[in-house]
Amino acid sequence: MAIEGAEIVKAAAFIGAGLAMGLGAIGPGVGEGMVAAKACEAIGRNPKEAGLLTRTMLVGQAVSESTGIYSLVIALLLLFVV
Amino acid sequence: MGELGKLHQLIIPFFGHTITLNLEVIVMTWIVFTMLIILGLFAGRKKKILPGPIQAFGELIVSMLYGLTEDALGKERAKTYGPLVCALFMFLLLSNWLGIIPHLEEPTKDLNTTLGLGIMGFVIAHYAGIKSKGFKAYIKEYFQPIFFMMPLNLIGELAKIVSISFRLFGNIMGGSIIILVVSSLTYSVVLPPFLYAFFGLFVGTIQAFVFTMLTIVYISVQVR
Amino acid sequence: MAVDVETVVKIAAYAGGGMAMGFGAIGAAIGEGYTAARANLAISRNPKISGEIFKNMLVGQAVAESASIFALVIAILLLFLDVPVPSLLKASALLAAGISMGFGAIGSGVGSGYPGGEACFGIAKQPEIASQLTTNMLIGSAVCQTPAIFSMVVALMLMFIEFGNAPLYPTWAAYLGAGLSMGLAAIGSGYGGGLAAGASCEGISRHPKTAASVTTIMLVGQAVSQTPSIFGLLISFILMFKSFPESTSLSAAMALLAAGICMGFGGIGPGIGNGMAAEGAVRWVARNVEHAGDLMRIMLVGQAVSQSTAIYAMVVSLVLIFVV
Numbered sequence: 201m202a203i204e205g206a207e208i209v210k211a212a213a214f215i216g217a218g219l220a221m222g223l224g225a226i227g228p229g230v231g232e233g234m235v236a237a238k239a240c241e242a243i244g245r246n247p248k249e250a251g252l253l254t255r256t257m258l259v260g261q262a263v264s265e266s267t268g269i270y271s272l273v274i275a276l277l278l279l280f281v282v
Numbered sequence: 283m284g285e286l287g288k289l290h291q292l293i294i295p296f297f298g299h300t301i302t303l304n305l306e307v308i309v310m311t312w313i314v315f316t317m318l319i320i321l322g323l324f325a326g327r328k329k330k331i332l333p334g335p336i337q338a339f340g341e342l343i344v345s346m347l348y349g350l351t352e353d354a355l356g357k358e359r360a361k362t363y364g365p366l367v368c369a370l371f372m373f374l375l376l377s378n379w380l381g382i383i384p385h386l387e388e389p390t391k392d393l394n395t396t397l398g399l400g401i402m403g404f405v406i407a408h409y410a411g412i413k414s415k416g417f418k419a420y421i422k423e424y425f426q427p428i429f430f431m432m433p434l435n436l437i438g439e440l441a442k443i444v445s446i447s448f449r450l451f452g453n454i455m456g457g458s459i460i461i462l463v464v465s466s467l468t469y470s471v472v473l474p475p476f477l478y479a480f481f482g483l484f485v486g487t488i489q490a491f492v493f494t495m496l497t498i499v500y501i502s503v504q505v506r
Numbered sequence: 507m508a509v510d511v512e513t514v515v516k517i518a519a520y521a522g523g524g525m526a527m528g529f530g531a532i533g534a535a536i537g538e539g540y541t542a543a544r545a546n547l548a549i550s551r552n553p554k555i556s557g558e559i560f561k562n563m564l565v566g567q568a569v570a571e572s573a574s575i576f577a578l579v580i581a582i583l584l585l586f587l588d589v590p591v592p593s594l595l596k597a598s599a600l601l602a603a604g605i606s607m608g609f610g611a612i613g614s615g616v617g618s619g620y621p622g623g624e625a626c627f628g629i630a631k632q633p634e635i636a637s638q639l640t641t642n643m644l645i646g647s648a649v650c651q652t653p654a655i656f657s658m659v660v661a662l663m664l665m666f667i668e669f670g671n672a673p674l675y676p677t678w679a680a681y682l683g684a685g686l687s688m689g690l691a692a693i694g695s696g697y698g699g700g701l702a703a704g705a706s707c708e709g710i711s712r713h714p715k716t717a718a719s720v721t722t723i724m725l726v727g728q729a730v731s732q733t734p735s736i737f738g739l740l741i742s743f744i745l746m747f748k749s750f751p752e753s754t755s756l757s758a759a760m761a762l763l764a765a766g767i768c769m770g771f772g773g774i775g776p777g778i779g780n781g782m783a784a785e786g787a788v789r790w791v792a793r794n795v796e797h798a799g800d801l802m803r804i805m806l807v808g809q810a811v812s813q814s815t816a817i818y819a820m821v822v823s824l825v826l827i828f829v830v
Contacts (some may be wrong), residue, residue, distance in 0.1 A: 211760035214826060218764025221822040222771030225815035229694070229734075229772075233779020233814075236808025237786030240801055244790025247797040254804055257502065258503060261811045262438070268815035269438050275768075275822045280830060335813055350803070444821055445814035449733070452820060456736035459743050463659060485729055492730070492810045 209282070217278040224271025231264040307392040314376045321372075344368055350495070359410075363501060366406070370399070371494040372468045374450070378426060378486025381458060382478045388486075390454045393447070400447030403497040404439075411504030446496050453489045457481030511592050518597035522604025523584035526661070529789025530577025531610030535613020536571040537622070539702070544623030548630035556724025558625050562640055566622025569647040573654040580607040580661050587665065595669065598678035602685025603664040606742070609689030609770075610657020610696075613777070618647035618698020624704045628711025635714045642710055642721055642768045651727045653692035653735040653777075654697070660688040660742050661825040673752030678748060679759035683766025684742035687823070691777070692768025698731040698781020705785040709792025716795040722800055723791050727784025730809045732735070734773035734780070734816040741769040741823050749825065757830075765826035772819020779812040 234260050239257035292303040325340030333341060347368045352360040374390065381388040390397045412420045424435045461481060465474045545563035549556045584604055587597055623642035629636045664681060704722035710717045745766060750758070787805035791798045 207756050207759075210757040214757060214761040214764045214830065215767070217822060218766075218768035218826065219771070221819050222768040225772035225819045226775030227470065227777040228815045229775025229777070229812055230782070231777070231779065232808070232812030233698075233782035234778070236783030236805065236812060239804055239808060240783065240786035241788050243797065243800055243804055244794045247794065247800055250800050250804070254354075254499075255502075255506070256806065257804065257808060258499060258811065261808070265811070265814060266434065266438065268818060269434060269441055271815075272818045272822070273434070273437060276825075279822070279825060311803075360731075401510065441814065441818065445817040448817045448820060449810065449813060452737045452817070453733055453739055456740045460659075461658070461665070467659070467662070480729075484725075488726060488729055488806070492806050494802065495807055496810055 201277050213278045213282045217275040220278065221271050221275040224274075225268055228268035232261045235260045235264065285352060304392055304394065307388060307389050307395060310345055310380060310387055310389040311377075311395065313386065314373060314380060317376055318369075318372055347371055347494070351498060354498045355505065359505065363406075363410075363498070367494055370403075370497060371490060374399075374490035375487060378454060378490050379482060381454075381486075383480040388454050388458065390450055391458055393451045396447040397443070398449045399450075399493070400443045403446065403500060404443045407497070407500040407504045410501050432490045442500060446493060446500075450489050450493050453485055457485055463481065511594060513518040513596075514594060515589050515592040515597045515600065516669045516808040518601040519584045519587055520588070522601045523828045526577050526599075526604040526607040526611075527574075527581035530574050530581070530611035530615075533612035533617075533696070533699075534571050534574035535615070535617045537619025538567045540616075540619040541566050541570060541626065545626040548626045551627075552630040552633070555629065555636075558633060558636050559629050562629055562643070563622065563626050565640060566619075566625060566647065568723055569644060569651075570615060570618040570622055572651055573611040573618070576654055577607050577611040577657045580604065580658065580665075582639040583665065591685060593674070595672065595674050595678055595681070597755045599664045599669070599681045602681045602683075603661040604685075605682070606657045606664065606685035606689040607661040609686075610661075610692035611654050613693035613696025613698075614651050614654035614700070615696070617650045617781075618703070620700045620704030621646040621650075621707050621751040622705035624711070628707055635711070638717060639707055639710060639715065642717065642724075643707050644702070645721065645809060646706055646724060646728070647700070650696055650699030650703055650723065652732055653696040656735055656739050657688050657692045660684065660739065660746075663746065669746075670735065672749060674756045675752055675760055676750040679762040680745040680748075680766075683763045684745040685767040686763075686767070687745065687769040688735075688742040690767075691741075691773025692735045694774040694777020694779075694781075695732045696736035696777070698779070700782035700785065701729040701778075701781040702727045702731065702788055705710045706792075709789055712761075713792050713795070716792050719795050719798045722793050723798065723805070724784070724788050726802065727780070727805060727809070728786060728815075730806065731777055731780035731784055733813055734777040737816055737820045738769050738773045740818065741765065741827075744824075744827060760825045761830045765823040768819050768826065770778065772816050772822075776816035780809045781785070783808045785813065786802050807813035 235257055239253055243252050292305050294301045294303070324336045329337065348360060348364045351364045351367050355363060377388055377390045380386050424432050461474060461477045466475060540691055541563055548559050559650065584600060623645040625639045628639045664685065702724050706720045709720045745762060782807055787801045791801050
């Protein structure tokens with residue numbers, strides 16, 4: 201089985217895409233979970249502000265999710281463009 | 283195990299292209315529709331001040347979902363979006379529960395159903411956003427914080443459709459695969475009823491609620 | 507040096523067995539250590555009921571041990587398995603079975619140590635509700651074993667189901683991917699479920715009257731935390747049962763392997779994050795039970811948002827399997 205250069209590049213791109221999205225998902229997943237945990241704590245302490253806290257939590261999670269979206273973009277680029 | 287991945291499809295030729303219909307899913311969706319309409323008719327017929335059991339059940343669900351919508355969107359908008367939220371939740375709930383009846387399957391097991399519902403929620407949320415903020419302010423949000431973040435913001439928005447619809451699909455499909463596999467490993471002894479109770483009733487309820495909540499949340503993020 | 511197929515299968519089975527037990531022992535050991543540490547702390551605080559605490563510690567450790575017992579079962583089966591028709595494909599399936607079970611046992615083992623430890627500590631604080639705490643601990647740690655059970659199911663299927671005459675060349679990677687996907691994705695969910703269960707034991711010992719609400723929200727939180735491992739299971743089933751066209755190209759095989767790696771790693775973070783969210787909600791339901799509904803709602807929304815990265819990983823895996 202002869203392996204050509206282009207074939208290796210393609211294989212590496214697939215593995216790279218898998219690793220990019222897989223490892224890239226760890227950080228945002230844990231981080232957003234922390235945000236949610238703290239939001240629960242805050243609502244437990246001050247239930248009157250539930251609406252405001254929910255919105256703040258969503259904004260914070262959206263920001264910390266952006267690194268996950270970067271990984272997604274890179275993974276899709278590796279799959280379809282490279 | 284042969285049932286895995288078997289699909290009943292109706293393929294119609296259409297001006298050189300083909301339209302593929304997943305028959306089973308369509309039939310199951312219509313079953314859910316029928317059940318919901320019958321429930322609605324019984325709950326709404328002969329309204330009394332002292333409600334009967336079905337009317338009380340209907341009022342319970344409607345008031346709970348209206349309360350949720352009001353919390354997130356405010357009183358004014360809840361009037362517009364409340365019925366949508368109620369219909370969405372009831373449809374998803376019945377769809378996710380349908381699998382516990384023998385020979386019936388969850389329509390939400392098909393990606394097309396969940397993707398359709400996700401796109402519907404996305405379009406409604408963005409329509410609501412444009413209506414409340416005006417077109418200019420809506421477009422401006424994509425260029426926050428700096429203008430070249432536009433493609434990433436756009437992908438972030440589109441990723442919401444993917445995440446909301448694949449979550450429901452993955453959970454329901456995963457649950458039904460687990461039930462299928464464990465039933466065939468244990469020759470359908472003892473375990474399957476508990477698995478149906480867990481994945482069909484419990485996870486199905488939670489996922490229907492999560493999907494509905496997220497649709498409300500997406501609308502509320504766009505509106506404010 | 508020529509190696510015949512039979513030897514390769516044996517090598518794969520032994521390597522798989524070693525990995526299953528080696529990795530599988532990590533989690534339970536940490537978890538049980540945590541339980542024992544908390545039990546010691548509890549006894550020093552309230553030495554009069556040391557017998558009660560000791561009993562609870564042993565029960566908790568016995569449950570936490572079950573993940574590594576699953577690993578032991580798979581390892582022994584792999585060591586003494588009689589393969590009727592040795593083939594290279596079977597070799598890869600056996601190795602994947604070991605990987606799936608080994609990694610899959612880590613999270614559940616660590617996780618189910620938390621409820622045990624918190625229950626021991628709670629008994630020291632409130633000896634009169636000892637049986638209630640033990641029950642809650644058993645429910646919580648039993649549910650957080652679910653990802654390990656998923657991994658065991660995948661491992662058993664990889665070992666015992668005849669896959670017919672699938673073409674060796676991309677399929678070997680599909681099996682390895684299936685094992686990695688399930689094994690790694692189970693880590694986060696198992697650990698996260700344990701965090702939620704630990705917080706529920708702590709909460710009940712603080713306010714025993716809130717036990718019903720706390721147990722309910724713990725179960726809901728754990729069920730949602732299991733979603734990443736259910737995604738891992740889904741991907742590994744697709745990889746096992748989809749038939750792939752034969753192709754000797756390297757990229758076809760690597761795409762399938764990458765699909766498994768992507769879903770596997772992608773499930774770790776969201777699983778842990780969901781568990782943290784559930785932990786926060788459970789802890790505060792115990793302190794502020796009147797607002798359990800609000801807390802449950804925000805927990806579900808927070809968990810759903812933090813799952814989205816696992817869903818992106820699933821989408822990339824599906825693209826790798828079906829499109830590329």
